[in-house]
Amino acid sequence: MSRLAVFGAGYVGLVTGACFADLGHEVVVRDVVPLRIEQLRAGEVPIFEPGLEELLQRNAERLTYTLDVAEAVQDADFLYVAVGTPPTYSGDADLTAVWTVVDELSGLDRRAVMVMKSTVPVGTGAKVRHRLDGRGLEHVGYASNPEFTAEGTAVRDFQHPDRIVVGSFDGADGDAVQELHKGIEGPVVRCDVASAEMIKLAANAALMTRISFINEIANVCEATGADVVRVAEGVGLDRRIGPSFLRAGIGYGGSCFPKDSLALKQLAANSGYHFQLLNAVIEVNELQKRRVIGKLQRHLGSLRGKTVALLGIAFKPNTDDIREAPSLVLAGRLVAEGGHVRAWDPIATIDELPGVEQVETAAAAIAGADAVVLVTEWPELADIDWARARSAAGSAQPVFVDGRNMLDPDRMRAAGWVYESIGRPSA
């Protein structure tokens, strides 16, 4: 069994640490935020990710948490990097945290393999290699092992991956990283570092392209009277196409897709290539979020003084992550139009957004509202008695925009709502 230092106790770092500990490895998770480490040491999990708490508890004897780099890297065979790589103003990935980790290793005098889990631009591995060598760390190997887990199902995704990608400069480093995964079934793709970095960016871009594609199909369905749910079903049954990521909605958000698409766009542009398709995918997504405002205005006229309930804040169900969530764009646009926003989410919180009030229950958000927007398809929304909820809403003809096509149009209309969804025929 190996010893791992994991840099970053966020969504990826904690899942990585917990899953490797579950395979029997010794793991030290290092973060720079004292509260995070205190919480973890006290058995509290600072993020919401299904199954993570149990996994951390079950493997507690193989998991330690520290703020101290020296303690983390002491005796470590692998140095997993799972720090954030947010966008800069230019859209390029901000690699400050990655460089900090590289610089923090300067005293390391034993052999270890640094493994990049964070999503980074193609070419980062080569630059890291150069910097390690420049600091006299030639004995530290380097591999790229990008992460494909999705928040909400990250533990399952890690333990049952579609593939494990390992890119390395030196075959022996790649072998070691591959061996570390022993116990996890799944095809392994071995390649050079640049290709591994590109696999991650290209996979995300492909998924985003499918989302923007079906959203544009939905918009054409709206204009022509077709039903995108049936269309997606019929298209997705084609084995060459497949059904996943063909659900029309109000656009993608989250901590990865928006930033990774910008980073790939900038990476291409910085290399002199105009990535036309990706630009369109990004633009379609931005417009898709805003189309909800148009739907509300069509029924309510001006939104000034109107109360709109937002059901769901998290960028998708089963996570508390609100980074780049469509709810934030919607809330901002509604407030800018003079509306009052009441938002509800079972787990996520919207912090200090002027003009937005967060309430404890969906019923409290709906009570007295002129319109309701279903933003995140939390399963509990399917259990609401929508006829009762409709009588609690503020207007005689309350509008309901189902941004995820989650509810049944006939039943919602029968319950008295002016029900709109995405790419399905209006009443």
Ligand SMILES: NC(=O)c1ccc[n+]([C@@H]2O[C@H](COP(=O)([O-])OP(=O)(O)OC[C@H]3O[C@@H](n4cnc5c(N)ncnc54)[C@H](O)[C@@H]3O)[C@@H](O)[C@H]2O)c1
């Ligand atoms: N969130 C996902 O589902 C997901 C999926 C695939 C890939 N990724 C990629 O993985 C990376 C991490 O994403 P995340 O969502 O876990 O980020 P996160 O913001 O949840 O966690 C990053 C953590 O790194 C810590 N950190 C910063 N500098 C550090 C340092 N020098 N040493 C140790 N810790 C440090 C931060 O305090 C934070 O706790 C990103 O590159 C992201 O694009 C994320």
